[in-house]
Amino acid sequence: MSDFDTNHVWRKLCAGEAKISRSIDESLRRAGCVPLEWVGILFDIQRYGNGRIRLGELAERSSLSRSGITRLIDRMVEGGVITREACEHDGRGTYAVISELGKTKLTSALQVQERVLQAAFYQRFTNGDMDAFARIAGALEATD
Numbered sequence: 001m002s003d004f005d006t007n008h009v010w011r012k013l014c015a016g017e018a019k020i021s022r023s024i025d026e027s028l029r030r031a032g033c034v035p036l037e038w039v040g041i042l043f044d045i046q047r048y049g050n051g052r053i054r055l056g057e058l059a060e061r062s063s064l065s066r067s068g069i070t071r072l073i074d075r076m077v078e079g080g081v082i083t084r085e086a087c088e089h090d091g092r093g094t095y096a097v098i099s100e101l102g103k104t105k106l107t108s109a110l111q112v113q114e115r116v117l118q119a120a121f122y123q124r125f126t127n128g129d130m131d132a133f134a135r136i137a138g139a140l141e142a143t144d
Contacts, residue, residue, distance in 0.1 A: 019120075020116070020117070020120050020121060021036060023116050023120055024036050024112070024113050024116045024117070027112050027113075027115070027116050028109055028112050028113070031108070031112045033105065033108050033109040033112055034079070034081060034105045034106075034109055036109075036113075037072065038072075038076055038079075038081065038105075038109075039106065039109045039110070039113060040062065041058060041062070041072065041073075041076065041082075041096070042076075042081060042082070042098055042102050042105065042106040042109075043106065043110070044058060044061050044062075045058070045082065045096055045097070045098045045102075046098055046103070046106060048061070049095075049096075051097060051098050052085060052095040052096065052097040052098070053095060053096055054087065054093055054094070054095055054096075055069055055070065055073060055093075055094050055095070055096055056093070058073075058096060073096055076096075076102075080099060080101045080102075081098070081099055081101055081102030081105055081106075082096045082097060082098055082099055082102050083096075083097045083099055084096065084097070085097045
């Protein structure tokens, strides 16, 4: 594939993700849920951190800078969906810990998100397409 084709595919992927993300965020707002930006953070804390995760790891998992993740975490702490916890091994490290409210909000938001994804994404692809996409997404996530 030429550089032009690769860039074209990349742009289409980005545009598709942006369109679906806007639809999810709008649906979350209409349902009175937390914003999509928070859903991703809460999901990562719950799934990859078993309820708590270091802020540096959250920054690496997201597209936000360390200062950007700090500001987002500040807003989420104010919203009561997470708390901060000092790292016992490293006095400089901080964990983001999902609260009970955060778990409840995440569950509600994921239900809304799933409905949007079913309508906007999953219904357009076969199970084979979804398997291939899952492999591709996993490979992209593993890229250094």
